[in-house]
Amino acid sequence: KAGVTQTPRYLIKTRGQQVTLSCSPISGHRSVSWYQQTPGQGLQFLFEYFSETQRNKGNFPGRFSGRQFSNSRSEMNVSTLELGDSALYLCASSLGGLAGGSEQYFGPGTRLTVT
Amino acid sequence: AQSVAQPEDQVNVAEGNPLTVKCTYSVSGNPYLFWYVQYPNRGLQFLLKYITGDNLVKGSYGFEAEFNKSQTSFHLKKPSALVSDSALYFCAVRDVLNPNTGFQKLVFGTGTRLLVSP
Numbered sequence: 001k002a003g004v005t006q007t008p009r010y011l012i013k014t015r016g017q018q019v020t021l022s023c024s025p026i027s028g029h030r031s032v033s034w035y036q037q038t039p040g041q042g043l044q045f046l047f048e049y050f051s052e053t054q055r056n057k058g059n060f061p062g063r064f065s066g067r068q069f070s071n072s073r074s075e076m077n078v079s080t081l082e083l084g085d086s087a088l089y090l091c092a093s094s095l096g097g098l099a100g101g102s103e104q105y106f107g108p109g110t111r112l113t114v115t
Numbered sequence: 116a117q118s119v120a121q122p123e124d125q126v127n128v129a130e131g132n133p134l135t136v137k138c139t140y141s142v143s144g145n146p147y148l149f150w151y152v153q154y155p156n157r158g159l160q161f162l163l164k165y166i167t168g169d170n171l172v173k174g175s176y177g178f179e180a181e182f183n184k185s186q187t188s189f190h191l192k193k194p195s196a197l198v199s200d201s202a203l204y205f206c207a208v209r210d211v212l213n214p215n216t217g218f219q220k221l222v223f224g225t226g227t228r229l230l231v232s233p
Contacts, residue, residue: 004158033221043159043205043223056218090158098209098219101147101166106158 002027004093004107012113018079021110025072025093031055032074033097033104034066037088046089049074050097078112086114117142117210121224128196129232136191136227138206147209148189149221150180152202159205165189176200196231203228 005024013019025032033056034046045058049068066076072093078085088111092104119140128134140146147166151159163174170182180191191204206224213219 042225045220045222048220056220057216058220092159098221101164101209103149103161103164104159104221105161106151108156108158 004091004105006089006091006107006110008110009108010111010113012115013081014115015081015083017081018077019081019112021076021078021089021091021112023074023076023091023093023107025074025091026105029093029095029105030072031094031097031102032068032072033092033094034074034076035090035092036060037090037109038086043090046076048098050099056098081114083114085112087112117208117222119206119208119222119224121204121206121227123227124225125228125230127230127232130198131195134193134196134200134229134231136204136206136229138189138191138224140187140189140206140208142208142211144211146189148180148182149207149209150174150178150189150191151205151207151223153205153226154202162191162204196229198231198233201229201231 007022031050033048037043048056052068063079068074088109090109092106094102094104096102149164150162153159163172165172165182173179203226205226210219
């Protein structure tokens with residue numbers, strides 16, 4: 001089975017711009033979660049989508065949004081980029097999601113640099 | 116708030132020796148606990164989890180972890196370390212449902228870097 005894929009792998013944007021990241025989960029997985037990883041804050045949960053519905057949400061401002069399509073692929077959007085948004089953004093898929101206590105399978109991440 | 120603590124930033128061990136990476140948690144109710152490993156420039160890989168049942172959980176690559184409710188710990192162990200085990204290890208706990216938002220999340224520790232020397 002193919003693993004979780006994320007595109008693009010690297011991205012450079014300037015402050016004030018917006019960005020869209022894409023994630024394709026493992027076939028059959030209906031849950032997709034997004035995380036932000038930075039040296040200072042570590043790994044922080046952004047949100048989880050399950051069957052096209054946002055099921056869970058972390059403590060991030062409304063500039064961070066996401067969606068999930070009927071084929072379980074997910075996109076994450078960050079508007080009005082700030083320097084502090086520079087991070088590795090990880091996507092993870094699972095069968096049953098957080099509610100089911102399912103283990104998550106992570107993609108390689110998208111490295112976003114905001115200048 | 117639910118949390119996990121990984122008290123050691125780095126653990127050094129010689130190849131062939133046993134290794135332990137520590138994790139303690141704070142959560143109300145029964146915890147769902149996980150261990151993940153991250154190799155350089157890659158995403159996280161699942162090692163093992165505890166939800167219920169036997170306190171000793173066996174996972175991938177020869178790793179195991181022991182759930183200790185009285186000490187609120189979930190330490191990761193391996194009987195004989197390999198150089199290839201050198202990586203960043205994360206402990207995580209599933210948060211309880213927030214009664215106000217209906218949301219829950221996975222909370223990660225700060226990570227422990229394991230260095231296995233030849």
